[in-house]
Amino acid sequence: MYKRGANASTSRGIAAEGATIAIWRRSAIIAIRTMPYANVNSKTLFFTLSPSQSSTASPLTVLFVHGLGSSSSFFQPLVPSLTSQGYQCLTVDTHGSGLSPYTGHGNTTASIAADAIALLDSQGITENVVVVGHSMGGIVASLLAAEDSASKQQRFKAVVLIGPVNPNPGAAEVFGKRISIVEKDGMEPLAASIPTTATGSKSTPLVHAFIRSLLLGISPAGYISLCQAIAESAVPAYESIKVPLLVIAGAEDKSAPMDGIIHIMENYASTKKELRTLEGVGHWHVLEAFSEVQEIIGGFLKELQSLK
Structure with missing residues (x-):
């Protein structure tokens, strides 16, 4: 004590x-x-499970994986509505983001996926999971679904990608520039620019302030590690994924352009695939268009349940 x-x-x-x-x-x-933390893979990860105990009637657990410079708080606006519909929601701060301290051991998209599996296991969640990934989290979500398909475990029932990043050869240069900025001046330059340059025309000063807070809440070393994870990420085996897919895109998203999203859509092997585009929205979809995203995901989950 x-x-x-x-x-x-x-x-x-x-x-x-x-x-x-x-x-x-x-x-x-x-x-x-005290706040909930899980010790997985030699890391301490902050997470929230809502409700904390799932009833036997809970049809699905929704696992949320956030993007670069973000945290589990990005998804929090969606949680009350989804839990009220009977779904269990699991949000987590990835290693080096939000309230999950950076150990210095580095990140890869594969290691983030492994951490997510370990967290699910720690909570006894072994089936009926829908993974929702934003931006970098979209890579992780696809990796999880591809690995699940290869192992034939069938833990994941569907994938939701929000502004997913598609790994590409040009990523190294883009994220190399960000790394140089952060190494020199910390997170402040990015916190001063990204909230306005990465959002759409419908965005508001309140949204900009929220994004600024998320960026300033991540350690520079953790951010650099995640930049490297995206730049070095392998392309997920989209063609092996057969579960239902929902993709939510921002019409004004410069970070996850439509050509990359179309590539992901076309290469997924799912027979049920849906693309929803939000007008006036940039890369921070949940914050910029909370009501629309909430309605789209809620409808997708309801339809997913009807497929049984």
Whole structure:
């Protein structure tokens, strides 16, 4: 147990034991639950499982994998609606992002996928999963689905890609420039530019502020590692993936251009494939067009259930 100021004459102290923190205010004691972390693959990952316990009637678990310079908070606006419809939602900060500390051991898209599998296993979630990936997370989502198909485990029932990045030879140059900026000046230059340059015409100052906060919340070393992960990523085996696919694109998305999205769509082996394009939206789809994204994903999941 860790204690601070536990002496009776001290007006305030903090103690932690297990997953509970107790705060003393003279005679009052308030118990506060600590935030959820999972220790997987020698990393400590922050995650949120909503609701914390799935009922036997819960039809699907939705696993969310965020993109570069983001965190699980990007998906949080979607969670209340999906849980109200009976779905379980699992969000996670990837290694080196958000509240998941960077260990210095580096990232690859394959290692992020392995961390996601380990997190699912740690929560006892072995079936009926729909993976939702944004941007870099789209690569990870496709890797997860391809590996699942190869192993014939059938853990994943469908894939949702939001502004997915398609690995390509030009990525090394693009992300090499970002790495140089961050190595020299930290995250501030990107936080000052990306919120406005990577969003669409419907975006608002509030959205820009949210994105700025996400970017400033990641460690420079963690960001650099994820840039390298994208630049060096292999192309997922799209042709091996047969589960239903939903792709959500922004009509004004410069980071995930339509030609790359069409390539992904055409190469997936799924018999059920759907592309939805959001007008006036750039690369931060959930923040820019929350209601539309929520409705599209909710409808897709409902239709998925009807296919049984």
